[in-house]
Amino acid sequence: MAELQQQKKSVGRLAFIDWTRGLAAIIMLQGHTFNSFTRTNLRGGGPYMLSQFAGGLPPAIFLLLTGITFAFLMDSKGREGGTAKTRIWSALKRSRYLFILAFLFRIQMYVTGYPTSPASEILRVDILNCMGFAMLMFSPLAVLTTIARVRVSAIVGCLVAGLAPFVSMFNNPQIPALIRAYVVPDYNYFGFFPWASFLAFGLSLGSILRLLKKEDLERAMLWLMAIGLGVGLLAYYLSNLPYSIYPKSEFWLDSPGLVAIKLSFVMCLLAVAYLWVHVGGSERWSLFRQVGTTSLLVYWVHVELVYGRWFGIWKEAMSVSQVIIYTIVLTVLMTALSVLWTRFKANGSNIRWSRPRTQQVPQAQAVAAD
Numbered sequence: 001m002a003e004l005q006q007q008k009k010s011v012g013r014l015a016f017i018d019w020t021r022g023l024a025a026i027i028m029l030q031g032h033t034f035n036s037f038t039r040t041n042l043r044g045g046g047p048y049m050l051s052q053f054a055g056g057l058p059p060a061i062f063l064l065l066t067g068i069t070f071a072f073l074m075d076s077k078g079r080e081g082g083t084a085k086t087r088i089w090s091a092l093k094r095s096r097y098l099f100i101l102a103f104l105f106r107i108q109m110y111v112t113g114y115p116t117s118p119a120s121e122i123l124r125v126d127i128l129n130c131m132g133f134a135m136l137m138f139s140p141l142a143v144l145t146t147i148a149r150v151r152v153s154a155i156v157g158c159l160v161a162g163l164a165p166f167v168s169m170f171n172n173p174q175i176p177a178l179i180r181a182y183v184v185p186d187y188n189y190f191g192f193f194p195w196a197s198f199l200a201f202g203l204s205l206g207s208i209l210r211l212l213k214k215e216d217l218e219r220a221m222l223w224l225m226a227i228g229l230g231v232g233l234l235a236y237y238l239s240n241l242p243y244s245i246y247p248k249s250e251f252w253l254d255s256p257g258l259v260a261i262k263l264s265f266v267m268c269l270l271a272v273a274y275l276w277v278h279v280g281g282s283e284r285w286s287l288f289r290q291v292g293t294t295s296l297l298v299y300w301v302h303v304e305l306v307y308g309r310w311f312g313i314w315k316e317a318m319s320v321s322q323v324i325i326y327t328i329v330l331t332v333l334m335t336a337l338s339v340l341w342t343r344f345k346a347n348g349s350n351i352r353w354s355r356p357r358t359q360q361v362p363q364a365q366a367v368a369a370d
Contacts, residue, residue, distance in 0.1 A: 014209065015289060016273040017065055022292030023269070024061035025299065026331060031055020032306045033327045037318040047320045059127050059190065060198045060262040061269070062295075066131050067153075067202020068209065070094065074142045074149065075210040087142040095135035102128035105300060112308055125181040130190035133182055134199040137192070141203065149207045157200030161259040164194035165249035185254040194259050201263055205270075217274065225271035232264030287335060294338040302334055 034051035042048055073094060077087045106122045113121075138156070141149055164185050171184045181189045205224075212220055239257030249255050277289070291298055305311070318326065 016270065016277045017068060018292035019273040019277050019286060019288045020061060020266075020270055020292070021065050021295045022286075022288030022290065023273070024058040024065075025291045025295045025334075026288065027054050028058040028299070029302055029331055029334065030327045031058070032302065033330060034323055036306045037311075037314055037316065037323050037326060038320065039318060040316055042320060045320070057262060057265060059195065060259075061266050062127060063131065063134070063195060063198035064202035064205070064263070064266050066135075067199035067204075068206035070135060070138075070199070071146075071149065071153075071203045071206025072210060074203075075146045075207065077142065078146060084143040088139050091135065091139035091142040095132050095139060098128055098132035098135065101296070102126060102132055105303075108300075109304065109308070112304060116309070123178055123181075125178075125189040125191065127190050127195075129182070130192070130195050131199065133192055134196035137196065138200060138203060146207045146210050150204050150211070153200050153203035153207065157197040157204065160192070160197040160200060161194045161256040164197075164254040164256065164259075165246040167193045168250070168254045169248055185250075187253060194254055194256070197259055198263065198266075205267075218278070221271040221274040225268050228264045228267030228271070231267070232261055235260030235264065290342070291335060291338050294341050297341055298334045298338060301337060302330060305330065305333075 031051055031054060034048055035055070038048050070091070074087065074091060077090045082090070103122070105128060106124055106126070110117050110119065110122050138153075141153060141156075144152060167183065168185045171180065175184075180186070181191065183192050185191050185193050208220070209217075235257045239251065239255065239261075251258055277286075314326075
């Protein structure tokens with residue numbers, strides 16, 4: 001099967017990252033379906049609250065994994081020996097790519113929702129915008145050596161998370177709304193503070209992965225899990241102290257403690273993903289790795305199906321059991337879409353139409369999703 005062949009090839013390029021990304025996508029699907037379709041009188045119950053708590057983790061996972069791949073790009077350009085200007089420009093081009101995707105996505109949502117969708121939705125700061133803006137701000141880190149980037153990126157991540165409560169305090173209404181949406185913590189947007197801290201931590205972790213030899217990865221993942229557990233326990237302890245260094249802070253909005261707890265979860269998840277993929281059997285077809293290699297496509301299509309007008313009569317009208325059934329059906333559809341796209345990339349995109357149809361078509365190289 002084409003999708004199995006792609007996954008076999010992906011094992012050599014840190015396939016556990018795809019596995020982690022795919023798991024985050026599946027968690028995201030259920031979070032969005034519960035948010036869109038659950039009846040309002042059921043939103044105080046356990047199933048909905050549990051769904052939304054879990055649904056708050058995928059953005060942190062996606063941002064950290066994006067930071068890892070961003071670090072790979074910086075390291076590769078550094079190994080090529082490019083000038084500081086060319087290395088920064090390569091990083092800026094990745095930022096530009098994500099900004100283009102973000103605006104195309106919002107324009108598509110506006111067009112398919114017209115005339116009920118407001119034009120202001122085109123400028124909505126979603127997770128793709130956050131990724132693009134964070135990359136824009138962190139692009140100067142491309143001039144550093146990989147080993148220096150490990151330290152500096154970790155410090156930057158701590159600063160972004162640590163300053164988030166102060167930025168919330170200085171949320172002046174006179175600041176243009178668009179700037180506030182990109183910078184200030186807000187429940188409705190993915191502001192730079194504190195969300196960009198995950199991308200900075202990903203830059204640090206990705207740089208570490210580039211410095212490690214392949215035979216050292218397994219031991220490094222065990223250390224990653226141990227450190228992650230330590231970070232989580234420390235953050236939980238500090239978050240429950242009766243005093244704080246911040247005059248004002250909301251735990252679920254701008255708390256560095258919440259950032260640290262989510263970071264702890266992602267670190268442990270990456271370690272589990274590595275052991276699962278490389279020890280538990282890398283030759284088997286994996287739902288998470290399959291979805292992870294096409295996560296952008298899955299994200300784009302499912303948002304339209306969940307928040308678009310297609311199933312508007314069911315919005316905020318389903319019971320918990322009905323939402324679960326919808327989630328299962330949506331997951332199956334997104335998996336099928338992922339498999340079809342993988343097969344197209346493997347068998348259709350490299351066909352040379354000038355050749356006879358009976359001639360064998362070469363297999364395409366595996367392509368990782370951003």
